[in-house]
Amino acid sequence: MRNRTKITEAGGYLLDRSDKFSVELNENITSGKATLGRHTLLVRKNATGAAASWPLIDSKTQETVGVSTMNGRRLPANQAVIFDKIAIAAVEGDNAGEEGILDYVASKVPAVLRNAEILIMQNGREVISLPVSDVVKTISPASSEDYYHDLEGFNYLVDNQEITMELKFPDGATLAPSAAGKQWYVELKLQGFKTIKKQ
Numbered sequence: 001m002r003n004r005t006k007i008t009e010a011g012g013y014l015l016d017r018s019d020k021f022s023v024e025l026n027e028n029i030t031s032g033k034a035t036l037g038r039h040t041l042l043v044r045k046n047a048t049g050a051a052a053s054w055p056l057i058d059s060k061t062q063e064t065v066g067v068s069t070m071n072g073r074r075l076p077a078n079q080a081v082i083f084d085k086i087a088i089a090a091v092e093g094d095n096a097g098e099e100g101i102l103d104y105v106a107s108k109v110p111a112v113l114r115n116a117e118i119l120i121m122q123n124g125r126e127v128i129s130l131p132v133s134d135v136v137k138t139i140s141p142a143s144s145e146d147y148y149h150d151l152e153g154f155n156y157l158v159d160n161q162e163i164t165m166e167l168k169f170p171d172g173a174t175l176a177p178s179a180a181g182k183q184w185y186v187e188l189k190l191q192g193f194k195t196i197k198k199q
Helices: 002-016 023-030
Strands: 034-046 053-055 081-093 117-122 125-131 149-157 163-168 183-197
Touching: 002 023, 002 034, 002 081, 002 149, 002 183, 023 034, 023 183, 034 081, 125 149
Parallel strands: none
Antiparallel strands: 034 183, 053 163, 081 149, 081 183, 117 125, 117 163
8 A cells, every 4th residue: 555655646746846857748747648657766887996076877878787777867758757765885896897796785885985975966956965874774674675765755857858976975085995806886776766658
């Protein structure tokens, strides 16, 4: 019952903000031609040596199973994302190119990443600005739901407009591996819903 209530709440939130989206998506939402489906926006990236303002997505980001649900810095036309939970985790690997095969654990986030901030912007609008320490769990969660930080309200990303997702590190701080050849990988998840056009 809780999931049905939540999708109803998300649908109301979407309808209230339908004019924020593209003209076509706005029309689909207000006419009932668009619905919501469960969605987790996922980005996993090699973050070895990350420092200063470090981008989680860029023009080369590709949608890849187990690695990213994003293509570049935009959501596709007619696909908006509504979310109310966020998670950040990290893992140290032995080789480059292991983004999609490692077990990301929130409790393994190193201090330099824990002391950073996560900043998500779109069209000059601040979507998320939080200390990473507020987001990550200090102990291993008992369930998948416990893995996420509850934002206590919905937020949104609109379709077909550039998004920036950055980790902002303290001055002089660098996400350095524990030994030569090791690699740090970072995971960002936004859990909620995406718009789907009805058939």
